[in-house]
Amino acid sequence: MAHPVSPLAPKTYPELPVIAGVRFATAEAGIKYKGRTDVLLAAFDPGTSVAGVFTRSKCPSAPVDWCRDNLGRGVARALLVNSGNANAFTGMKGRTTVEVSAAHAAKALGVPAGEVFLASTGVIGEPLDPAKFEAVTRDMATRLEPGPWMDAAKAIMTTDTYPKLATATADFDGITVSIAGIAKGSGMIAPDMATMLSFVFTDAPISAPVLQALLQPLIERSFNSITVDSDTSTSDTCLVFATGKAGIEPIVSAEDPRAKLFAAALGDVLHDLALLVVRDGEGATKMVTVTVDGATSDASAFRIARSIANSPLVKTAIAGEDANWGRVVMAVGKAGEPADRDRLSIAFGDFTVAEHGERAAGYDEAAASAYMKNQDLELRVGLGLGSGTATVVTCDLTHGYIDINGSYRS
């Protein structure tokens, strides 16, 4: 079931650098797809620290449970990812599958099973046979290389229409620290192919607690600030691995000024990957950046921005290139957050369409309509109540979404 490449796909892909201490390989395990890779094995040198953030779903997948359990050690020696089956809602069988898969990878690489991180993406509720991993992990362990990243990004795709890669560097007194990241996702949850996964690798020497402390707020401003369809996956996973091979003194405190510099670069990578996921949103033809300001708090602004970004009526209007601010008013009103109709202002790009609780005096329908024909749109809502602000990025809702998700699984 191949879908056409998103019209919002990037025109070029970045060249990702080698990350010292990271080697990987991909393989065809035949889990669901035929004639394409569906497994990624990455091996990390000793001394690699790890941080992670996972789905808030109350029904998380077995690999999410496994990673959460092992994250406390703060060290990682391997990452095993498969596409085609999410190993979610698979009961005790799912738990057994993660244990056996991790054991296969551990044996192939000669590392402790508790330091093998796992992620699975694909159909929910189908048992995943761990035997699928035995031969391929043994084989991949003999073929590990520090590149190319494109192969890794492709092996983890499900309904994605293009691979997702991003990179950034930070400079510490002339020494460059590199960050390379890959992601998959075509919805907060894609069809049966549940999941948004992201893996980021760096040669920075940074302790696991500091990495974890830096990661959480960056996730809020990247992956947690995008939405395709308001449906949260059982498998959402973001893991960051730091090999420590760059020649700088280790960063062991979040107060270290270098931590801020590193976080800025890491934030760039996560932000780029998050936007790549929205731009591959199922059926998307337009990307919309929704910014709310003047709210009573940042949290309130975020809830209003999310209410707008998730509204089917706002999203279908954008698909129809209609500057339908009445639906934006509706979405502000239903958010349940403090709002005063008579202070509300709304702008599409530079075109103020509403202010003081009614249509703007200088409203020019033709100009606003012309703006809506753009592929990348900005929607700004001013509440006029306080200084809270937030941004959520979304896509439009089109026939393509129905085509992808309304067809039968098999």
Place this chain on the structure above:
Amino acid sequence: MAHPVSPLAPKTYPELPVIAGVRFATAEAGIKYKGRTDVLLAAFDPGTSVAGVFTRSKCPSAPVDWCRDNLGRGVARALLVNSGNANAFTGMKGRTTVEVSAAHAAKALGVPAGEVFLASTGVIGEPLDPAKFEAVTRDMATRLEPGPWMDAAKAIMTTDTYPKLATATADFDGITVSIAGIAKGSGMIAPDMATMLSFVFTDAPISAPVLQALLQPLIERSFNSITVDSDTSTSDTCLVFATGKAGIEPIVSAEDPRAKLFAAALGDVLHDLALLVVRDGEGATKMVTVTVDGATSDASAFRIARSIANSPLVKTAIAGEDANWGRVVMAVGKAGEPADRDRLSIAFGDFTVAEHGERAAGYDEAAASAYMKNQDLELRVGLGLGSGTATVVTCDLTHGYIDINGSYRS
């Protein structure tokens, strides 16, 4: 922009009884539509009590503000409704419009303006000229009749594909009390045509405070338990008018045993009208009753049921006749309510598809798929935690929804 009649439309319409003390007329005011009625004026005899429930939107329409302000008096002499323009987000102009429109109706009928209730449905943000009402209210006041209800139900339609009527009676020692109700709505909010409106009329003698006390919980179990697209209107309004003409002693206490009997009949009418709205959901081809039990509380069950009923992925799967319980697991998980993956059970109709946190042992894909071809579906989720239960009724999400909402306003 006429849409084909919903495949879920009722095959027949009920005959609504005359309600003593209620007379009405409809007219063509040319507010937006051509060649159809768009205004309804109802007049009530002296002694009519009124109760109402309105949208929780923070950006309510001007008529909603007006009704809220006047509801405290508990008495009503008239109802004036228009379709084609919601008079929402229209600033001070909107306030003036409700005042002037109410004055026109009050003058035509010789009643106090504060006892005229108003509702408007249609496009948001366009000023509504109150002059449109002057001649037509004067004319309608000369043509008031106790029927036919079908005319009233048609005059308030926007993108509705059929009129919505329901009736019930309650018997008090041989004396029959009648209830007649009409509604409009094709989404919790329809396209630009904002709004779900419902008006119910009864000859029961029942005081305004008792009527209000009975109404609120009935609304929770009827209109507040349906969803088409998760988008809450700026104009949602339900008003109940009781003329008191039935020959029974007045009901002036909610503890009166007759109040319970009356509430049951009123609940039937509201429930019927709510289902008629879902069955006319934009683009709907299937109606789905989602029942959650075993939750830690009724409120928790309701939030989980709503999460399932609003999920675009669940709704597109139903459109595709796919018993995709993986997406139901996802929607339970994202609700944020107490849930234990390993106790979860899911059934479509009589077909248990998942139990104990995994696919049911006796799962028969062919049988479940055959069931999904029905027009009316039941989806039951058991949480196995407590005794909380709730039901939410929804429809599927199809290309029709995109067609209706993704086209330009003009």
